[in-house]
Amino acid sequence: MTDKTKPEVEPYDGGEPTELVTIDIEEGTGEAATAGATVDVHYLGVDFESGEEFDSSWSRGQSVNFPLKQLIAGWQEGIPGMKVGGRRQLIVPPALAYGPAGSGHRLSGRTLIFVIDLMGVS
Structure with a gap:
C-alpha cells in the first residue's frame, strides 16, 4: 500500500531530448530494481509535446506488475537502480519508446514522459 497520490508532470526545462532523461523525484529506501526484475509500479504517461495523459495505472486504481524485459527500452534502461519507494520521471x-512515426503504434514518433512509483521488485 502507498500513501502517494497520482503525480503531476512538471514541465521539462529544455528541448525535446534525443536520449533517455532520468530524474529522481523521490529516492526510495527499499530493494533496488535490476535489469531482469519483475517490477510492481504505479505510473503516469503523458505526451511530451501536448502534455496529454495517454495512460495511467492511477486511473485504474491499482499498480501493475511487469517483467522489465517485456517493456519499452526506455523503461528497461530507466528503472534498474531505482529503489522501492522511489518516484522517478523518465x-x-x-x-526508446514505440519507434519512429509510422511504426504502427499510436504513440510511434512521440517523445513520452512517465512518472513511475516503484512499489515492489521480484
Whole structure:
C-alpha cells in the first residue's frame, strides 16, 4: 500500500531530448530494481509535446506488475537502480519508446514522459 497520490508532470526545462532523461523525484529506501526484475509500479504517461495523459495505472486504481524485459527500452534502461519507494520521471524519445512515426503504434514518433512509483521488485 502507498500513501502517494497520482503525480503531476512538471514541465521539462529544455528541448525535446534525443536520449533517455532520468530524474529522481523521490529516492526510495527499499530493494533496488535490476535489469531482469519483475517490477510492481504505479505510473503516469503523458505526451511530451501536448502534455496529454495517454495512460495511467492511477486511473485504474491499482499498480501493475511487469517483467522489465517485456517493456519499452526506455523503461528497461530507466528503472534498474531505482529503489522501492522511489518516484522517478523518465523522458523517453521515440527510439526508446514505440519507434519512429509510422511504426504502427499510436504513440510511434512521440517523445513520452512517465512518472513511475516503484512499489515492489521480484
